[in-house]
Amino acid sequence: MADTLLIRALKGQPKQVTLCNKNLEKIPKAIGKLDCICQLQLKNNKIRKLPKELSHLYQLQVLNLGNNSLEEFSPVLQHLHSLEKLHLFGNNISHIDGNMLNGFRCLTFLNLNGNQLKTLPQEICNLVSIQHLSMDNNQLTELPIEFCALTTLEEFHAAGNKLTSLPLEIGYLISLEKLYLQRNKIRELPEGLGKCYRLRYIDVAANELRIFPTELASMPLKELHCEENPLLQNMPVHSVQEEEVLSLKELVARFVMKELKDRWSHMRRAIRFYPDLRTMLAQSSKCAVCGDSFLNTWLECVKFVDARSDLKLTSMSGKIPVRALLCSYKCFNAAGHNYYGVAFP
Structure with missing residues (x-):
């Protein structure tokens, strides 16, 4: 049936071919003769392997292979140099060979949701035009430092993974506008996140966060979702400070x-x-009280900011704990500030 459809398509020189929901276990080799098409839709089939003839589609810009049975990021894909959007969601891909990411100079959209990925290769940085990267519901435990070289990335999804932290260099993602990390195991957001000056949407719900980076209050956020985190509470208790001895x-x-x-x-x-x-x-770092610089974090404190009046967020209400660094107990004991020491139970 698929062969018949492709034969008919050959006569019309189409720009788009749709073979979704056809119960296909393989792509007909005749697909290689359709070198004129720009879009190929193959989602919701049972495809396990891609034929080498697919690499003949030099003009292909959109390829949808979602909800199939692929077990690898096929080497065939790297020959599709015109590809702009690639959907691989709902497959069984557990590994990506870094060498397979060298040919995607035009790729702006990559959807790998619902696979079995545990790591990303260092060569992820070769996606030099990527704007939207989605990795929801995989098994990622960390992101490589090279991920932070994706300076064109505008939207990143990694919900439902096993991430415990983010790279400290995340501030290099200068184009990032939307960050979705809900349902992970992240304990702390890096201070570098404050350098993502275009970031508007953050979803870190259902993680293990206790406090937010120091520059959160100065970021131009429109939405922040942080429910189901063990955030620090504003419950002042008496404390005794000793005079510090600096090295x-x-x-x-x-x-x-x-x-x-x-x-x-x-x-x-x-x-x-x-x-x-x-x-x-x-x-x-710079002291939140006196403004002087210091080399090593001496005293970590917290400031509770109001989501609506301070951060101008309409998506949530209440107080949010934001990290503040102080240079000494002298500043901590100074009158007139609203920074609290962090007490652990």
Whole structure:
């Protein structure tokens, strides 16, 4: 039946061919003769393997192989250099060979929902045009650092996986607008998330979060979903603080960073010759109370911001715990701020 449909299609030089819900176990080899088509719909079949003739579809832009029985990210796919949208949801793919991701220069949309993936290859960064990447309901436990090189990525879905953290370099996803990570096991969001200045939608419901990154309040969010997380509660208790003793390294680092604020300081000129020192100081933090820089986190606190009045969110209400870093107990004990120390039961 499928062969008959393809033979008929050959006469009309179609731009789109649809063979969905045909109970196909394989794609007819005659498909290779339809080198004029731009869209091929093959979802809801029983296809296990892709024929090499599929690689002849040089003009193919959209390929839908959702809800089939594929067990691999087929090598045939890397020859479809014009491909822009690829649907592989609802298959049995458990591994992606990184070498298979080298030919997708035009790919903007990739749907791998509902497969058996446990890892992503480092070569994921070769998807240089990707805008929408969806990995819902797989078995991912982590994302490679190379994932953060996807500077064109606008929307990322990874709900229903086994992620416990995100790469610290996530701030390099400068085009990211929507992030969906619900139903994972994420314990902490990286501070770099605040550098995703286009991020508008975050869904981290049903994770293991207790606190949010420091820059959450300055992000232009429209929606934040964080229900079913063990978020810190605003329940003040008495605490006793001891005078801290800073290390020599910390004292020197604070002195240098203070000197660097003076445009006439000799330190500003001298530091150019110490690239390792500059790299180390680039990892510094700024005290939420006094504004001075410090090298190592000395005191982690929390500020409770109102979802509606502070974050301007209409999707939720109530207080949200946001991390704040203080440089000393002196600042912590200063009057006039609303930062709380974090107490663990």
